[in-house]
Amino acid sequence: MSSLSVYHVSSPEIPNKVLTHLEDIASTLAEQGVRFDRWQTTAKIQPGASQEEVIAAYQEHIDKLMTERGYLTVDVVSLNSDHPQKAELRARFLDEHHYAEDEVRFFVSGRGLYSLHIGDYVYAMLCEKNDLILVPAGTPHWFDMGEHPHFVAIRLSSNPEGRVVDFTGDDIASRFPRLED
Template identity: 75%
Template sequence: MSVLSVYQASAPDVPLKVLTHGDDIATTLAEVGVRFERWEANAPIAAGASQEAVIAAYRPQIDALMRERGYVTVDVVSLASDHPQKAELRAKFLDEHRHAEDEVRFFVAGRGLFSLHIGENVYAVECVKNDLISVPAGTLHWFDMGENPHFVAIRLFNNPEGWVAQFSGDDIASRFPRLED
């Protein structure tokens, strides 16, 4: 189940509100410029499907979003709990950072926790299968895949080089809840 917990940035122990209804999550995030949607596949996806098969299952939605927002690259990232570098990969995304382009992720399987530091609040969004999140360029955030990651996500980029982060140097991410396995 998708969950949005909204915190004051100065009070990471107690959320101001917790939302679990998709429309409520989408409305709350839209108020701060973040896109959140639910997508359904046009074709069944088998476990271990190729990148091409995963993209094909969501091709109409991907093409529409690419036309609308000018994304030029799409790929699929997949990570399982038996990955030998899972700890290093997790650590790469746990510090607060921003990008010069939108960070768009669609969860085909599994889950992940995006925490967005916007103004005086932190919006912690646990995304699950069928969730699309688009974090606007310049938004401070961090991502937690958990100690035992399991997710398959479609990524869309404006920059053909893919994921390029600018770290803030703030340790705020270390004070907020992580994704529980």
């Protein structure tokens, strides 16, 4: 189940609140400029489906968001616990960073934990199947895929050459809970 845990930066061990209802999560994140939504499809996606098949299943949603926000590219990223570089890939995004463009992820399957550092709070958003998160450009955050990653996600971008990660140098991410497998 998707959930949002909100922590004050001074108390990373105890959240101020934990939300599990879509409307509560979406409105709390919207107050911070973050979009959270759920997409549904009637198309059946088989394990091992190609990037094209995954995108086709959600094409209507993708087209709408690309038009609305001016995104130029779409692709699919897939990672599972058999990947030989899973530990390196996980470590790459565990430190606080931001991008000059929006970070958009739609979870086709699996899950991941986005932790957003906004002001004096950390918003830890556990995204699961059918969840869309849109982290605005410049928002400090980190992403944890867990020790045993399993997810397929659609990514939208406004930069055809790829995003450039800008690490903040703050060690805040090391003080907050990780994704438990």
